[in-house]
Amino acid sequence: MKIQSYGVSNINPYQAQQTKASAAKATNKTFKDQLEISSQAKDLQGVQGYEATRTEKVAALKEQIQSGTYQVDSKKLAQDLLNHYRR
Numbered sequence: 001m002k003i004q005s006y007g008v009s010n011i012n013p014y015q016a017q018q019t020k021a022s023a024a025k026a027t028n029k030t031f032k033d034q035l036e037i038s039s040q041a042k043d044l045q046g047v048q049g050y051e052a053t054r055t056e057k058v059a060a061l062k063e064q065i066q067s068g069t070y071q072v073d074s075k076k077l078a079q080d081l082l083n084h085y086r087r
Helices: 015-028 039-067 074-086
Strands: none
Touching: none
């Protein structure tokens, strides 16, 4: 028995699917993630100056404690504690 092929021979029917998949991968590579910082976040970055003043204040308190000149206001401390626990 002799079988003759009709049409074009040597065509891979899966080749079209492979080219479509590779084309889809190529288009997906064009998308990139982007990060945008809002103006409010940029303003918050200016808070770094706060750290310097805080460090100076802590250093001054440490010096007062070590020298024995630090005085605690007991009435203010008691009021702050009450306010904290009443929340």
